[in-house]
Amino acid sequence: MKTLLERTMRGAMGVAACPAVRRALRERLGVGRKSDSQTKDPAPKPPPELPLLFMLSHLEEDGPVRLDGVKLGVCEVMGLELDEPKLGAFAGALNALDFPAQLLVRQHPPRLGRLRENLKEAQPDDLPAQTKAASESLRGLLTNLEARDGILDRRFYAVCEFERADELRGLLAKAGLSVHQLEGRQLRMFLVSAALGGSPAEFDEDAPVGVEINRLDVRVCLPGQTGGHLTRSLHLGKWPRSLAPGFLQSLMAAGAPMDLSIHLGPIPAEQAARTLEWQKVRFESAQSLSFKRGRTMSPEAEIALEDVTRLRDEVQRGRERLFHSSLSVTLHAKDEASLKEMTQRAKAHFAATLGKLDNLAFRQREGLLSTLPLALNAVAVWRTLDTSSLARLFPFSPPDLDTRSGTLYGIDLRACSPVVYDSWDGTHLNANTAVLARSGSGKSFATKLGVLRGVTRGVTAYVIDPEGEYADMARAAGGRVLSPGVPGEGMNPFVIERGNSEELLQRIGSLRRLIEVMVGEPLGAERRASLDHALAGYYAQPRERTGFRDFHAYLQSDGDGELARLLRPFATGSLRHLLSDEGDDLLGSEALVTVFDLRLLEPELRPAAAMVCTETVWAAAAQDSKPRLLVVDEVWSIMQHPEGAAFMVSMAKRARKHRLGLQFITQDVQDLLSEDSSRAITGHSGRALLQNAAFKLLLQQDAAAISTVGDAFDLPADLQRWLLSCPRGDGLLLARGGRFPVRVEATPEEAEVIEWRPGAHG
Numbered sequence: 191m192k193t194l195l196e197r198t199m200r201g202a203m204g205v206a207a208c209p210a211v212r213r214a215l216r217e218r219l220g221v222g223r224k225s226d227s228q229t230k231d232p233a234p235k236p237p238p239e240l241p242l243l244f245m246l247s248h249l250e251e252d253g254p255v256r257l258d259g260v261k262l263g264v265c266e267v268m269g270l271e272l273d274e275p276k277l278g279a280f281a282g283a284l285n286a287l288d289f290p291a292q293l294l295v296r297q298h299p300p301r302l303g304r305l306r307e308n309l310k311e312a313q314p315d316d317l318p319a320q321t322k323a324a325s326e327s328l329r330g331l332l333t334n335l336e337a338r339d340g341i342l343d344r345r346f347y348a349v350c351e352f353e354r355a356d357e358l359r360g361l362l363a364k365a366g367l368s369v370h371q372l373e374g375r376q377l378r379m380f381l382v383s384a385a386l387g388g389s390p391a392e393f394d395e396d397a398p399v400g401v402e403i404n405r406l407d408v409r410v411c412l413p414g415q416t417g418g419h420l421t422r423s424l425h426l427g428k429w430p431r432s433l434a435p436g437f438l439q440s441l442m443a444a445g446a447p448m449d450l451s452i453h454l455g456p457i458p459a460e461q462a463a464r465t466l467e468w469q470k471v472r473f474e475s476a477q478s479l480s481f482k483r484g485r486t487m488s489p490e491a492e493i494a495l496e497d498v499t500r501l502r503d504e505v506q507r508g509r510e511r512l513f514h515s516s517l518s519v520t521l522h523a524k525d526e527a528s529l530k531e532m533t534q535r536a537k538a539h540f541a542a543t544l545g546k547l548d549n550l551a552f553r554q555r556e557g558l559l560s561t562l563p564l565a566l567n568a569v570a571v572w573r574t575l576d577t578s579s580l581a582r583l584f585p586f587s588p589p590d591l592d593t594r595s596g597t598l599y600g601i602d603l604r605a606c607s608p609v610v611y612d613s614w615d616g617t618h619l620n621a622n623t624a625v626l627a628r629s630g631s632g633k634s635f636a637t638k639l640g641v642l643r644g645v646t647r648g649v650t651a652y653v654i655d656p657e658g659e660y661a662d663m664a665r666a667a668g669g670r671v672l673s674p675g676v677p678g679e680g681m682n683p684f685v686i687e688r689g690n691s692e693e694l695l696q697r698i699g700s701l702r703r704l705i706e707v708m709v710g711e712p713l714g715a716e717r718r719a720s721l722d723h724a725l726a727g728y729y730a731q732p733r734e735r736t737g738f739r740d741f742h743a744y745l746q747s748d749g750d751g752e753l754a755r756l757l758r759p760f761a762t763g764s765l766r767h768l769l770s771d772e773g774d775d776l777l778g779s780e781a782l783v784t785v786f787d788l789r790l791l792e793p794e795l796r797p798a799a800a801m802v803c804t805e806t807v808w809a810a811a812a813q814d815s816k817p818r819l820l821v822v823d824e825v826w827s828i829m830q831h832p833e834g835a836a837f838m839v840s841m842a843k844r845a846r847k848h849r850l851g852l853q854f855i856t857q858d859v860q861d862l863l864s865e866d867s868s869r870a871i872t873g874h875s876g877r878a879l880l881q882n883a884a885f886k887l888l889l890q891q892d893a894a895a896i897s898t899v900g901d902a903f904d905l906p907a908d909l910q911r912w913l914l915s916c917p918r919g920d921g922l923l924l925a926r927g928g929r930f931p932v933r934v935e936a937t938p939e940e941a942e943v944i945e946w947r948p949g950a951h952g
């Protein structure tokens with residue numbers, strides 16, 4: 191199947207041979223030049239066909255070919271965020287560049303169609319109506335985000351001649367950026383989107399496209415679009431004298447859809463040095479002339495002389511290079527009014543630093559071509575810049591966390607993009623999340639939303655719920671609620687796959703820690719050794735089914751009788767139903783959501799019960815690895831026992847092996863992070879737990895805890911202040927080495943499930 195571009199290109203190439211085809215093609219594509227009301231062009235020239243218009247000859251699998259026969263290589267660049275080391279590395283890469291290249295930044299409304307489709311496909315069939323409605327509403331929210339003002343998907347590209355593409359990729363990779371070459375379908379989608387506007391997406395192959403070039407804008411009509419949309423290209427005619435880092439970044443952050451292109455042509459070092467020397471001589475002779483006439487030099491001329499002298503020295507030392515450079519911007523808007531407003535904003539941005547954006551009247555096509563991935567500066571105006579100015583100029587931008595798979599976690603308030611990732615896709619260190627925030631900041635809300643969105647795409651969820659907060663939501667979402675300790679709802683974490691010796695060893699370790707917490711007091715070294723011995727002995731013998739009561743009997747007859755006595759409440763006493771091998775077999779049948787409601791248990795017993803639940807979920811994960819989420823609310827209650835802390839840390843370390851994602855929640859941030867050893871949780875294990883969470887969500891913080899949080903996560907003062915005052919549901923997500931200010935946003939349908947109360951909804 192031919193793509194639109196290919197077919198139109200073919201059409202264009204066959205044009206000369208057949209005027210009829212040409213006419214038909216023109217009609218079908220709707221290509222036409224409309225003269226502006228102010229231009230009185232009596233006989234408009236026939237317009238070029240679409241590919242001609244875009245200067246494309248054809249598309250090969252690994253690169254587009256320009257009309258002049260030059261094949262290009264296009265790569266997408268990631269990891270362009272502004273910090274000093276990156277800036278230096280980027281300048282280094284530019285210094286080593288000795289062929290022309292184009293850097294292109296495109297920001298357009300995101301296309302979330304594929305994510306929507308994937309979510310729909312992953313949706314389990316047996317969801318209750320209310321959950322299904324919530325799932326549908328999430329897809330609606332994604333559609334809404336595509337159209338929401340200011341939500342943009344920003345992407346960086348580098349383009350050069352195909353033969354040099356490997357070299358360019360190498361240079362960028364050396365600067366610490368991740369680069370990947372666009373090929374095949376991806377390349378095709380990218381080129382069509384670059385020519386016609388918008389983020390890369392599939393395009394209807396047979397759709398007619400209209401392009402109309404006016405004096406000050408270009409109108410592009412896509413199928414299904416009434417009136418089309420407008421683009422205006424502008425060119426930086428007068429450059430600002432000094433370029434502050436991130437100069438273009440603030441232009442892009444204004445939130446308008448745009449393509450911004452920088453063309454670079456390196457000037458050979460000798461030529462650069464000669465030019466600079468010549469300029470220096472010119473300034474110096476002007477200076478001596480002024481002196482002769484008894485006048486002093488103007489301050490501007492003095493600064494210019496200083497600049498030139500410094501630059502010449504740097505160029506001679508090889509630390510700087512000179513480039514022919516050119517900057518063009520194409521703005522995209524729905525209508526003339528917003529185009530005008532965007533143009534004004536962009537111009538004002540440059541005017542503030544004494545730069546000037548030119549309108550390109552009657553040269554809109556050239557402007558547009560310059561911002562297409564053609565490595566072609568059709569405006570043909572250049573200015574000489576040195577390496578560091580160029581590096582500083584580049585719109586490094588806050589990274590976003592949109593991996594385009596998984597589900598929506600929130601809206602990135604700084605990059606203005608959706609936060610989309612899949613904790614279980616294996617690209618992260620692990621699937622664990624730590625949620626730290628003050629009371630009432632929305633921890634449970636964010637977690638429940640995560641559980642719900644997980645459930646609607648087939649992630650089985652478990653929640654250890656000390657306060658009974660999640661039970662209603664689980665029931666509304668079609669899950670089950672178990673009360674450990676109640677007859678028939680016990681668990682059996684003593685099931686171990688004994689064939690795997692590593693697994694066996696680790697599980698014996700966790701069972702030992704569990705039993706220590708169950709006993710409720712630290713065991714001496716001797717007793718601990720005998721418990722370990724007993725567990726090893728118990729699992730060494732062949733048994734049909736392992737369980738706590740069976741182990742207890744073994745302990746009584748063959749092991750440590752004293753220990754057996756200490757564990758009696760769990761075997762025959764009031765807690766005998768907690769660790770039962772009968773009843774509802776969790777491992778045999780999993781629900782979409784299972785909440786372990788620990789409210790009925792005495793607070794002293796909850797840590798042990800929480801560990802029993804965790805261990806049982808682990809046993810389920812070990813039997814059959816698939817994405818599972820285990821939420822542990824009020825994790826500090828377990829962490830306050832040294833053995834409980836060791837248990838949680840070890841669980842967090844191993845979880846990824848069986849695709850288990852742990853989510854620990856705590857409001858006692860200080861307890862978890864404090865270095866103070868007199869506190870209940872030693873800072874050591876709290877930090878170890880956090881180190882084993884690839885994702886950390888910090889919602890609103892307490893004034894008392896902010897300095898501890900700031901130190902622990904190395905947060906700058908402005909972010910610390912923001913965390914004190916941000917609204918409920920806003921917070922900072924730490925992931926993949928970045929900090930993302932996010933807003934957790936639920937649809938009304940989702941909020942209804944999350945906040946469901948029996949009786950309140952009829």
Ligand SMILES: Nc1ncnc2c1ncn2[C@@H]1O[C@H](COP(=O)(O)OP(=O)(O)OP(=O)(O)O)[C@@H](O)[C@H]1O
Nearest residue numbers: 628629630631632633634635636857918919934935
């Ligand atoms: N992102 C959000 N969008 C809308 N409402 C929210 C959001 N986050 C929290 N809320 C509202 O705030 C209330 C309190 O939130 P939540 O119960 O999640 O706080 P918490 O941090 O878990 O508090 P606690 O420490 O007491 O458990 C919720 O009932 C909900 O109505």
Ligand SMILES: [Mg+2]
Nearest residue numbers: 633634635659
């Ligand atoms: Mg809560």
